[in-house]
Amino acid sequence: MRGLGLAWLLLLSVQALAAAPVRYCDYPVYPPVSWSDGKQVRGLAPTVVRELFARLGLEVEIVVLGNWKRCLLDAAEGRVDVVLAYSSDQRDQSMRFSRVPVLREEVAVFFNRKRPVHFEQLDDLASYRGGLLFGESYGPAFDRFVARHQNIEWVSSSQQNFGKLIRGRIDFVIQERRTGELFVEHLPGAGDIQALPAALSVDYLRVAVSRHSPLSQRMDEIDAQLQQMSERGEIDNWLHQSEVTYRDMIGQPAGAR
DSSP, rough: HHHHHHHHHHHHHHHHHHHSOEEEEEEEEEEETEHHHHHEEEESHHHHHHHHTTTTOHHHEEEEOOSSSHHHHHTTSSSSEEEEEOHHHHHHHTTEESSSOOOOEEEEEEEESSSSOOOGGGGGGSOOOOETTTTTTHHHHHHHHHHHHHOOEEEHHHHHHHHHHTTTTSSSEEEEHHHHHHHHTTTGGGGGEESSSSSSSEEEEEEEEEESGGGGGHHHHHHHHHHHHHHHTTHHHHHHHHHHHHHHHHHSGGGGG
């Protein structure tokens, strides 16, 4: 009877999971990975998440919070099920990360060429003032550097960050190269903003599932679906479509959106 009781509870748990939507948290300020058109979240990340869980028979509810740090906190505490993020020792304690990555990202140092920045190694940035979004982490070495030198100003949006760089209030911005270059293409006054050729780091964006979520027991299925998406070229196609869509949106007059 005890075995039947456990089996019944497991069945109820599976049914409850199937009925409840997957709560996916996004902070849409990273085109072409994710951004908002004013009505909905768009880009590679929400596309991958919706497709991934649809193939597992689950619907997705997109949750948008005030900054990226809030998304990570809600995932850590189980208020949302999923985020797309880089793995780190600290994050591994509260989330399970897919073995199969969604996207390879090169992290770059952006600067204003009117005020050149010398950068060959991480410590070279110690004498400059930089900008990051709340909650961003670019690896243990970078996190230790930030904690040691306290030379970072934290903000909620890339618009704020690059605006401060344009006006000379900070010396550099750390940003994924693809996102940063796409963002400044149409940013007023950003003609002098460019990325240094040397990468700060290379990391991989992964599906991260809260350890409080029942989905954390389905990581093998998640990895299998991601592997298929990658092998079929679907992720590359969605990334390209996202870049095209973002450029089209930015190029339109405000009233036409």
